[in-house]
Amino acid sequence: MRAGYENFLPDACWINCYEPGARLSLHQDKNERDESAPIVSVSLGLPAVFLFGGLSRTIRPKRYQLVHGDVVVWGGPARFNFHGIAPLLEGYHPILGRKRINLTFRKAL
Ligand code: MD6
Numbered sequence: 001m002r003a004g005y006e007n008f009l010p011d012a013c014w015i016n017c018y019e020p021g022a023r024l025s026l027h028q029d030k031n032e033r034d035e036s037a038p039i040v041s042v043s044l045g046l047p048a049v050f051l052f053g054g055l056s057r058t059i060r061p062k063r064y065q066l067v068h069g070d071v072v073v074w075g076g077p078a079r080f081n082f083h084g085i086a087p088l089l090e091g092y093h094p095i096l097g098r099k100r101i102n103l104t105f106r107k108a109l
């Protein structure tokens with residue numbers, strides 16, 4: 001799976017763990033030095049609603065349901081779009097129980 005980024009070689013992985021009720025407010029990922037590299041996000045465990053907006057916080061985000069194993073890639077003109085996670089609903093995943101784990105692979109240096 002290359003998603004159009006043949007040379008993407010991440011050097012960092014953020015790991016976030018969510019429990020029901022947890023959310024991630026709309027934000028831009030701006031800590032990486034290489035702006036040409038995408039963000040590659042892997043979702044595991046409980047489902048979540050991924051909010052994906054535009055370059056301004058005022059653009060109403062679209063909502064995408066993510067389930068265990070989904071991978072989202074954003075880069076190019078969408079690299080700095082605001083995004084977040086809606087409050088997680090209560091649930092139980094057969095492998096991870098009451099948790100969602102998200103891995104984001106990045107080129108940070
Ligand atoms: C997600 N995560 O959990 C999206 N951003 O699906 C993020 O947008 C994120 O997990 C910055 C730092 C850590 C993250």
Ligand code: FE
Binds near residue numbers: 027028029083
């Ligand atoms: Fe982010």
